[in-house]
Amino acid sequence: MLRYLYADQLHQHRDLARAMFQDRADQFKTRLGWEVSVDENGEERDQYDALNPLYVIWENAEGGHGGSMRFLPTTGPVMVNDIFGHLTGGAPICSPLIWECTRFCLSRDADSRVAAALMLGGGEIMTGFGIKHFAGVFDARMVRIYKAIGSSPEILGSEGEGRDRISVGLWEFTEEARNKVATRADIPLDLSRLWFTRAFGSTGQHRFAQTA
DSSP, X not given: OEEEEEGGGGGGGHHHHHHHHHHHIIIIIIITXXXXXXXXXXXBOOGXXXXXXXXXXXXXXXXXXXXXXXXXXXXXXXXXXXXXXXXXXXXXXXXXXXXXXXXXXXXXXXXXXXXXXXXXXXXXXXXXXXXXXXXXXXXXXXXXXXXXXXXXXXXXXXXXXXXXXXXXXXXXXXXXXXXXXXXHHTOOHHHHHHHHHHHHTTTTOOSSOOOO
């Protein structure tokens, strides 16, 4: 199932949260060789985890972490502006209608549907909160994954070549994309909406400030 948890709610699901941060360390440090910080417990965090972001987490049938993503509004500090702003010509992305999506992570044993399930969760956020676009940074390996899922971004800028290519992208979530992603994830749309509603209520209120 999809869980929607702010950072200050993670203590209610300690094992799930611990597995998420450990899987992030495994993916970004061990498998991809990124320069990220891993603590003595084998968990990967950065400065944006301290800003009470919203996480979308796929919890598998055993209660473990299958995959996750992290969201913050671009009206505050975000990676796409702070670290990768040069890829968009130095013009910051800043709007209450654009959120940043980062730390797209899959556990080693995640099946092929988990990536699509996470994208479906992102789509529920867009629909439920009235968000128009997600911004994010991704590497070359993700291009094939996004295409297979059925939710490819508009590329705003890139640097590097081949497998080292890094891009900033902007996603929208059309009804066609929503149907494709749900089919790929093998999740009925009414069930996906139910998980979102359980987290935020039928009015769909989030905690982030709306001012730019």
